[in-house]
Amino acid sequence: MTSDTEPAVSFTGAVKNYGTVRAVDGVDLAVAPGETVALLGRNGAGKSTAISLLLGLIEPDEGSVRLFGAHPERAVRDGRVGAMLQEARAVPRVTVRELVTFVAGRYPTPMPVARALELAGIAELAGRRLDRLSGGQVQRVRFALALAGSPALLVLDEPTSALDVEARQAFWTSMRGYARRGHTVLFSTHHLQEADAYADRILVVDRGRIVADGTGEQLKRSVGGGLVAFDLAGRPSDGLERLPGVRSLEIRGDRARLRTDDPDATVLALAAVGAIRGLEVAPASLDEAFLALTSSVTEAA
């Protein structure tokens, strides 16, 4: 038996190679029961491979992966895991209710099917066949399949990619509701705002490694710095990029925007030359934190 002190998810030096590519390159992490964790990274950063390892769909080449202290396959067999995988398409010739009922029935303590459909926002689609639904509707069906068994650990790989804004909102509300009842949730995304808004904790993944681990606030703070903006008021912009702390300079119309590692020093230097009209200091955004943490050299888009 596993105890409550056992982490819901733990990776110890996990490595997975695909040919010469290190898709997962020595990952250590522990997720406590009840946490909601986002795996944030660009496409190709290694998120999906990490999730495949986590679900026991593939075995690590080195290191180990444990769910509730056991081999992932064991945890899956015991019905402690529900997952929404990325590349799944509609299962043809079956209705939403039939499919959700079937999956719920595989688990020892499922939630009522009607409840799963309602949480996923597809109660009105229950009698429809999957192959006659839109992409967004199918994605919600897959969310219902993940929830149906009432699993202790819910794993969602890029869960909102096919959803419109409204469905996205509804999706996150349901996910939060499920997490609040003490379930562990781990989702992957490349949307910073989603990670920031809906996770207790963000793991930034880049090139198969976890390059940062903390709340959105902590990540922003760890990058430090910020943005200092002021009106040039006709003043030349030469030399501004050489002020203390300044990393980059951008001129928009009459306004100068300085990205700086040390906002205090930059502001003092600006004040010394009297360039403080319309002065504005903003902390780094999560976007900036993300860019600073991951190697932007290889950025695709």
Added chain:
Amino acid sequence: MFDYLKLEVRRTLRDVGFVVGGIAMPVLMYLLFTNLGADDGTWKTGAMVGMAGYGAVGCALNTGGGVAEDRAIGWLRQLRVTPMTPRQVVVGRTLTGSVTVVPAIVAVLAAGGLLNGVRLAVWQWAAIAVLLWLGSVPFTLLGLGNGYRLTGQTTGVTNMACNLGLAVLGGLWFPVALFPNWLRTVSACTPTYRFAELGTSVASGHAPTLGAVAVLSAWLLAFGSYAVLSYRRGAGTS
């Protein structure tokens, strides 16, 4: 397991292609082949067994097409993250195959008895149905082997080729008596010929020959191994 069987049988029977190609076609072909040209009572019975066998082989192979489709859409992968074990999934699929061959067998036998006036004893009807049903298992395994190994489209084509090739070679469409000698020798080794022989022996009033059972068992073993190997190869990617 029973739920999985129910789900997959339901999905198969909702497939219009399956119902038309797997059930209606053999019945139509049977009626066509036996009611054109010279009429001979024994051919009506022989063709009935042959076409029921042809339908059963088609439906059995179709199970593999379903597996290839399920792999392609990620359904098998989704099953792997539920508490179902891979063994349950494979056994469930095999059982699905053995259930979905039944309508084709029953439909062609019914056409024979009701429309073509084939007269047999009750035990013969029952024995033919049961033997064709049991004898279709090697073909289900062949289909599964294809389905776990190949992509969806290739599986469809391969199954079709297996189905037509084995049907013609095995004399399910035309009596083997019309074949040249050398082809008859080949035919005697095919699983389809021996499969039909199970039924034709009973129809003519005696038990299936030892040869039929032996050859069919060898194919059962061969196709079974093929299915297991294919499954192992495809397991990582399903």
